[in-house]
Amino acid sequence: MALGQLSEEQRIPLIGDLLGLQLAFNPGTIMSLGSNSTWVFTVIGIAAAIVLFYAAWRATSMAWAIAIGFVWGGAVGNLIDRLFAPPGFGHGHVTDFLAYGNLFIGNLADIFIGIGVGLGILQMLRSHRSQLRSRGLTPDLGHADSSTMLGKRES
Known part of the structure; x- marks a missing residue:
């Protein structure tokens, strides 16, 4: 949809x-850093997708699996x-369409990565x-009784 409805010149x-x-169309990473090394990001992306899939599979909790899954989804999207x-296999430019002020333009994959990291x-x-x-080493405030909350101590 972004390709058919949006333009590079008009926001x-x-x-x-x-x-x-x-x-x-971003050949690099955020703010086009490394734009002459697209193939490097392709290799890193393949490795990351494999490692993140394995990490999610072996996650010790559902919360970790969800966090890793968000990062994996973003990595696979990019x-x-x-x-x-285009311009070709392994050298493709990531399609971005969400303009954040005058800072940078990103995509949903970037949002998923951010959510997963968070x-x-x-x-x-x-x-x-x-x-x-x-x-x-720290009080369990979720299970404090009223005397602890009022600052009273048992003698």
Whole structure:
């Protein structure tokens, strides 16, 4: 749909100048970094897709599987463009269409990667907090009784 309805020259505003739709073809990574190394990103994308699929398969919890799955989905989405989009196999440019102000233009795969990374960070913080609690290094505020909450101590 983006290819048929959007243009590289004209931006369609969605939320003023903050978010809009504009077509871009990105040979590199975010903000076109590494645009002369598209084939490197293709190889990295293939390796990442394999490693992330295995990691999701072996995830220790559903939360980790979901976080990894989001990153995997984004990586595969961008990899498909790298493999099959012009200018050629393994050198394809990623189709971007979500313009974030004047910062950069991205796509849904980028959003999925961001969500997955965010969920992964939350899961790591949750795990770290749980480990501290099990070692008695932090109070378990979720199970505090009223005397603890009022600052009273037993003698």
